[in-house]
Structures are given as structure tokens and as C-alpha cells.
Amino acid sequence: MSQHQATQLATIQSELETPVREFFGATTATAVYAGLTHMIGFGFDGTACFRKGTRNGPDGLRSVSEDIESYSPYLDADLHDHDFIDLGNLSLGTSDDIESQWQHATDQFAEIFEPLNLKEQNVRVLTLGGEHSISYGPIRTYLQQFPDLVILHLDAHADLRDGFLGYHYSHASIIRRALDHFGPDHQLIQYGIRSGTRDEYKFMREHGTVRTSRKDFLDSVAAIPADRPIYLTLDLDYFDPAFLPGTGTPEPGGEDFHSYVSLIKLLRGKNLVGADVVELSPDIDPTGNSDVFAAKIVRELLIILNEKGAR
Numbered sequence: 366m367s368q369h370q371a372t373q374l375a376t377i378q379s380e381l382e383t384p385v386r387e388f389f390g391a392t393t394a395t396a397v398y399a400g401l402t403h404m405i406g407f408g409f410d411g412t413a414c415f416r417k418g419t420r421n422g423p424d425g426l427r428s429v430s431e432d433i434e435s436y437s438p439y440l441d442a443d444l445h446d447h448d449f450i451d452l453g454n455l456s457l458g459t460s461d462d463i464e465s466q467w468q469h470a471t472d473q474f475a476e477i478f479e480p481l482n483l484k485e486q487n488v489r490v491l492t493l494g495g496e497h498s499i500s501y502g503p504i505r506t507y508l509q510q511f512p513d514l515v516i517l518h519l520d521a522h523a524d525l526r527d528g529f530l531g532y533h534y535s536h537a538s539i540i541r542r543a544l545d546h547f548g549p550d551h552q553l554i555q556y557g558i559r560s561g562t563r564d565e566y567k568f569m570r571e572h573g574t575v576r577t578s579r580k581d582f583l584d585s586v587a588a589i590p591a592d593r594p595i596y597l598t599l600d601l602d603y604f605d606p607a608f609l610p611g612t613g614t615p616e617p618g619g620e621d622f623h624s625y626v627s628l629i630k631l632l633r634g635k636n637l638v639g640a641d642v643v644e645l646s647p648d649i650d651p652t653g654n655s656d657v658f659a660a661k662i663v664r665e666l667l668i669i670l671n672e673k674g675a676r
Contacts, residue, residue, distance in 0.1 A: 371398040371448065374486055379473045381405075382454040385424040389435055389444050389664065391451035397481065398450065402489040402670040405477075406454035407470055407499035410646075411463030416613040418646035423454055423493040425647030426663060429656045433664070439626045440633065440668055447671035452477075467498060474502035483510050483638065484594070489670045491663070494643030496613070497524060497539045500598050504543045507639050511594040513550045514638075516543065517586065519628075520600040521616035523561035523575075525568055539598075556582040557603040560616050579624060586631050595632065597640040597666070601659055611655025612644045622658070629665045637673060640666050 377395045387393045388404055397403060406423025435444040458469035474492075481488055483506075492503045497520070507514055518524070524540040540553070547553075555569060556576045569575035576582035589595060602612045605619035645659045 371401055373397070374399055374481060374488070375477070377452065377477055379476055380456055381452055381473075382456055384427050384451055384453045386427050386431070387451040388427045389430045389667070391449050394450050394452065396450075397452075397477065397488060399486045399488065402447075402449040402491060402667060403452055404450065404491050404493060404667075405452045405474070406493045407474070407495040407502075408454055409457060409467055409470060409494070409499055410496045410613070411466060411498075416646060416649060418648045419494055419496045419613055419644055421647050422495055422643070422645035422659075425645055425656045426493055426642075426660050427451075428647075429653065430660050430663075433657060433660055435664070437665055437668055439629065440665065442668045442672070444664055444668055444671070447668070449667060449671055470499070471502040475506065478503075478506050479509070483507070487673070489637075489673060490639045491666060491670060492641040492643075493663070494641060494645070497537075497598075497600050497643045498535055500539050500641045500643060501542050503639060503641055504539075504596065504598060505546050507594075507596045508543065508546045508548070508551060511596075511638065512548055513593055515552045515554060515589055515593060515595045517595060517597045518553060518555040519557050519597070519603040519620075520555070521557060521560050521602040521619060522600070522614065523555070523558050523565035523569060524600075525565040526562065554582070554585050557620055559618050579620070579627070583627055583631060586628065586635070589635055591634060592636055594636050594638045596638060597632070599640065599642045599662070601642065601644045601655075601662070604658070609650075609655045609658050611646050611648075611650030611659075613646050613649070614644070622661075625662060625665075629669065633669050633672070637666075637669055640670070642666070 455470035457466035606615035
């Protein structure tokens with residue numbers, strides 16, 4: 366990293382877990398810098414209700430990252446042209462209690478990023494899951510700091526339940542918990558949803574959050590003003606399990622990689638300020654194809670986020 370070009374904002378006092386390898390040659394650091402994108406892992410699957418294993422997602426992504434090209438032919442851009450930081454993984458602490466583990470890592474995320482002014486200091490965060498409940502900390506932080514934030518929610522599931530299987534902060538409740546922090550100018554756009562309760566579908570229709578066709582979704586993204594901040598929360602079961610089987614709650618009828626590329630090309634001209642990619646479960650797909658698929662998803666996001674830092 367070019368230290369003279371990046372101003373250090375804070376040294377991380379909490380103990381983070383060292384990643385199995387840095388993602389795509391990122392700089393491994395224990396500090397946050399102005400103008401840079403920071404990756405951080407949250408390997409947790411305590412509330413997963415079907416197949417577990419997403420606790421291995423962050424390092425599963427890292428493990429394959431340098432075995433694929435850093436160059437994106439879709440964006441005609443190379444990740445190696447940018448400096449970015451891999452902070453490692455949040456710690457789950459020492460408790461055997463699932464909720465305590467989640468809370469420990471969520472508090473750690475807040476300790477690192479909430480004191481910063483993400484907008485003014487141009488700090489961008491990409492969080493790697495882990496199940497979808499891990500997105501609560503990042504989403505809450507971004508909602509607090511960006512009063513007009515648009516959340517793009519790509520997922521097979523609505524995630525609007527008010528708790529599930531006894532967990533208030535369940536992976537099936539992440540969007541409901543995000544709405545707890547919505548202000549009058551926040552907006553939610555959901556796409557890819559093909560599983561949910563009757564009540565969840567009623568909510569989405571009544572509040573106009575769900576888009577039911579690719580065209581309507583992409584048109585909605587295109588209509589977002591170029592300077593309005595956008596946060597993307599991407600559950601990998603958004604993709605059809607024929608393409609990405611390595612996820613805990615697969616649902617047939619999902620999207621393909623080209624759908625994602627269409628979105629990425631749109632987001633390149635927008636103000637993407639942060640994102641998370643969740644629900645990769647490497648052991649479910651012994652071929653390793655899902656890991657590679659997910660790593661390319663992350664590569665495209667990192668290029669866009671890094672380009673925002675160069676402006």
C-alpha cells in the first residue's frame with residue numbers, strides 16, 4: 366500500500382483473527398485508512414436453520430482468490446490497480462453461547478467503524494459472511510451515517526420475519542431488523558425473492574419494496590440519483606443453486622451471473638458506499654465451484670468500491 370497516499374484514521378484495538386490468506390493481494394492491516402476499501406470477515410452460522418457451514422465463508426473466499434484473474438473483462442479493470450485493506454475476521458469471543466458470539470463480533474464491528482465518518486473520510490467496507498444475520502452491524506452503521514441510504518437486497522428469501530426459531534437477530538430476520546433503524550428518507554429495494562411467508566409477501570407488496578422482474582429491478586437501480594448512497598446486501602442464494610450450490614438454504618428459480626453483471630455495470634455509475642456478501646458455505650460444494658463463483662462476485666464489487674475511493 367502507498368502509505369503516503371492513505372491517511373491512517375484509527376488503529377484497531379480489538380483482536381481480529383488473521384485471515385487464511387489476504388484476498389487478491391490486499392494489504393493486511395490492523396488500521397483503518399481514509400479513501401480506502403476495507404474487507405472484514407464475520408464467520409458465523411449460529412442461527413442457520415437448514416445447513417450450516419457459512420462460518421467458513423470468509424476464508425473460503427480468500428482461499429481461491431489468487432487462483433483467479435484479478436482482471437475483470439466485464440468492467441475492463443484490474444483489482445491490482447488499487448490499494449485496499451483486508452482486516453481479517455471479527456472475533457466471536459470465548460463463549461459457547463450462540464447469541465453471545467454474534468453480539469461479540471457485532472460489537473467489534475461497531476467499535477471499529479461507528480466512530481468514523483464514513484462519508485467524509487471516504488471509508489468503504491465490504492463484509493464477508495457468514496450467514497445473513499452478520500449484516501446487521503454493517504447495515505445499522507450505514508443507516509446511521511447515511512440518512513438517504515438505499516439498501517439493495519438481493520436474496521432468495523424476504524428475511525422479514527420478526528425473529529425465527531427463538532432468535533431475534535436471525536438470518537431470516539435481517540431485513541426486518543434493518544427496518545428497525547430506517548428513517549424517513551431511507552429506501553429498500555428487494556429482488557430475487559422467491560421464498561417467504563404470506564405475511565412477508567404482503568409487507569413487500571404493501572410497501573413497494575419488491576421487484577418481480579429483472580427489468581423492473583434494473584430500471585429501479587438506474588433511476589437512483591448518481592450521488593445518492595447505496596448499500597448492497599447480497600445473499601448468495603440469490604443465484605440459482607444450479608450455478609452456486611454451496612449455500613445453506615438453496616431455492617430453485619434464481620438468477621445467473623449475467624444478471625449480476627448487468628447490476629454491476631449500473632452500480633459503477635452510482636454511489637456504492639458499502640456492501641456485504643453472505644451465505645457461502647464452502648463444504649456444501651466439494652467441487653469448489655461455488656467458492657470461485659463467489660470470489661468473482663466479490664472481485665467486481667471491490668473494483669467498483671475502490672474506484673469510488675479514487676474520485
